[in-house]
Amino acid sequence: DQQVKQNSPSLSVQEGRISILNCDYTNSMFDYFLWYKKYPAEGPTFLISISSIKDKNEDGRFTVFLNKSAKHLSLHIVPSQPGDSAVYFCAASVSSFGNEKLTFGTGTRLTIIP
Amino acid sequence: DTAVSQTPKYLVTQMGNDKSIKCEQNLGHDTMYWYKQDSKKFLKIMFSYNNKELIINETVPNRFSPKSPDKAHLNLHINSLELGDSAVYFCASSQGGVGDTQYFGPGTRLTVL
Numbered sequence: 413d414q415q416v417k418q419n420s421p422s423l424s425v426q427e428g429r430i431s432i433l434n435c436d437y438t439n440s441m442f443d444y445f446l447w448y449k450k451y452p453a454e455g456p457t458f459l460i461s462i463s464s465i466k467d468k469n470e471d472g473r474f475t476v477f478l479n480k481s482a483k484h485l486s487l488h489i490v491p492s493q494p495g496d497s498a499v500y501f502c503a504a505s506v507s508s509f510g511n512e513k514l515t516f517g518t519g520t521r522l523t524i525i526p
Numbered sequence: 527d528t529a530v531s532q533t534p535k536y537l538v539t540q541m542g543n544d545k546s547i548k549c550e551q552n553l554g555h556d557t558m559y560w561y562k563q564d565s566k567k568f569l570k571i572m573f574s575y576n577n578k579e580l581i582i583n584e585t586v587p588n589r590f591s592p593k594s595p596d597k598a599h600l601n602l603h604i605n606s607l608e609l610g611d612s613a614v615y616f617c618a619s620s621q622g623g624v625g626d627t628q629y630f631g632p633g634t635r636l637t638v639l
Contacts, residue, residue: 446627455530455616455630456569501569512620513559513582514628516569 415439416504418517426525431489433520435502438483442504446514447476447487450499459500460487489522497524529553530631532617538637539607547602547634549617555629557581557622558600560592563614563633575600576622604636612638 417436425431433447443464448456462469462476462485469476475488489496502517530551539545551558559582560572574582578594589605604611617631 448630453632455618455632458627458629461627512622512626513571513574513584514561515571518567519569 414518415442416502416515416517418500418502418520420520421518422521422523424523424525425492427494428491431487431492431496431522431524433487433489433500433502433522435485435487435517436483437485437504439504439506439515440483441506442515443507444505444512445476445478445485446503446505447474448501448503448516450501450519456501492522492524494524494526497522530617530619530629532615532631532634534634535632536635536637538639540639541607541609543607544603544605545607545636546604547615547617547636549600549602549631551598551617551619551629551631553619553629555619555621556597557620557626558594558597559618559620559628560600560602561616561618561630563616565613569616573600573602607636607638609638612636 446461447459449459450456460474478485499519499521501519503514505512533548557576559574563569572586573592575594591603594600614633614635616633618628620626620628
């Protein structure tokens, strides 16, 4: 039972353009969402997060949008840079002090074309 | 000064052997985790410890036993290794508060022959 889904295994975007990565979830109890970025042979690195009480969170070139009614979130990267090429994982959790487990999607491989 | 470190990075072993993976964090975090990324790239939680106490145990076979000698270390022991245990294992840590960011180690690629 995959509670967090990233339906696009890969995405290619021209440098300078906007990259949009999508994520859907099924568990309505999730109240905290995160995006992680992963380079080969490294662990996932935290990128940006959003609480369910918000619908948008922005950090520099990265913006995460949350649509609770559709159980959908997206990550926008603008402008896209070659160093953004990586696998991006969407993750979700149910807030529980000291007992938070992240449920991950299967990732989207983003390739930025120079 | 790596925040979350794991050893070894690669581990190749025969079926039936017992092996351990070590994890250390120098972030002063209270909570540590083990995740498994299988061949289909699913990244799934296995265990979490808060201040040396087991908090999450996600229906993992009892051949897997985490051990936390102190809150900066969470080691993973695997007995009687099976082919299906081949995966990348990631350690992570967080402060343990609501919505806290989890910081991941570089992973240990385990191959069981």
